[in-house]
Amino acid sequence: MRIHPRYTQFLAVVLLWTATVVTLGILIFIIFFILEKGLPVVDLNFLTGKPEDLGRSGGIFPTIIGTILLPLLAIAIATPLGVFTAVYLTEYTRESKVTKIIRFGTDCLAGIPSIIFGLFGYIFFVITLEMGWSILSGGLTLAVMVLPTIIRTSEEAIKSVPKSYREVSFSLGATTWQTVKKVILPNALPGIVTGIMLSIGRSIGETAAVIFTAGSSLRIPTSIFDSTRTMAVHFYILAREGISAENAYGTAATLIISVLIVNLSAYWLMNRFIAKRS
């Protein structure tokens, strides 16, 4: 039997509408649920106080320090590597077997689950290189994890710099490196920064890769060889071991707000970048 196209059209619109509304509804519900339960817990004392009794009471100050230090270290390592890789791929080579292999490696690295990064960071940085559970081990592990993001976004940003800019620079007698340094990188900067912000966002929320490399010490770290606990790990421990639902909600709300701020600034930058280009 053939149904009249008008009805299939109507049915399709209803179904697709429902699917979209359900999707958006669930995702937005998650954010509001956490914020509604968590925000009442968050105040100045919660943010600046030390955790007491394993986090049952008190604040989350040391975990905020850990959450700032680990991603910073990670991008400090991954940014030069990622940006240089992108420069090499776009400005110094043509498409060849080598670039294909590099791209394939980057894609694979991007798809590896965080628990594998955790295992690797533990056996390589913590055990083999004897760095122990430390900010250094955690930062290096996260750096490897966010490297593909930085390579990809930098590559896109560099590719979007108009060809004429390069031609003008070359016609003035500049070398490739001078062109990259003076013309391409400054123009691609907002795009590159977007990639960095997205990487920070991902590092802040990461748990599996961090818990086995940076440990879960609640003390305020004094050097990069100290163990630390990030907000995400703290939240996981509070929730999983049933230490305190109230403080878990508070930590989750702080975590979500930080991630949203970082990612929203990334989008804001990206939009400005695109607006400027077109």
Add this chain to the structure above:
Amino acid sequence: MKLLSEKGVQRILMATAFSAISALLLIALFIISEGLPFIFSYGLNEFLFSSNWEPQAGKFGIYPMIVASLWVTFGAMVVGAPLGVAGALFLTEYVPKAIMRIVKPTIELLAAIPSVVYGFIGVMVLAPIIRENLGGPGLSLLGASIILGIMILPTIISISIDSILAVPQSYREGSLALGATIWQTIHMVTIKASKSGIIASIILGMGRAIGETMAVIMIAGNSVNIPTSALDSVRTLTANIALEMSYATGMHRQALFATGVVLFIVIIILNSIASIAIRKRPVKK
């Protein structure tokens, strides 16, 4: 002042360009060198297909975890793929471009919500609903499937939208000009032209679901058994590693790394398929 010659710069850049691939090889090397000797000494067959996981007794069969991982991933696909693809089609074909430009970043923003938060929502909201309405412990295969299905929505929607937008507008115009409705155009023209990209988005979502750890630990219940119903508590491969890694030593730790090897291989295969599918995507002219 010139510190580096042009050739020198090129060499340095080339060296850094290999950082990602070297990291990948290093990861493979260390996981495999820690896990593979165990697989050989314990026996591949026994490791993959025995159901006894009793680390204290020296028994390391990961079959229940493999089955659980497959079921959870399958469940996540059943929940996530139709919703995600339908959402992507609706946003590209029915919704004005201006609204899409707001909704798509919003959905991508949701990919940034930490996985522990999804797991927590599962425990606090979803598990009680399952327990009261369907019975069982609530922390279950079903719960894990739903939470993972939701978690992979941003991946599926975002990549599907990109590949649907890459379908040349002239294809749609041709179809509409022949008198087809928007839905006929979607399922006869647009979906066909963007098929490989949509498939890639689903495979990448699968990779994310099978590799997800923290959310699954919180919602799946974690008991080692081969599930007989969707309401059973299960433990996935990833959960097994994360749960026991903190105290495992010797053979036990090697067994966990061997579990990591299995996971690593599955993920690389899935990603290779996805990257081939993405490359087949039609190019916008």
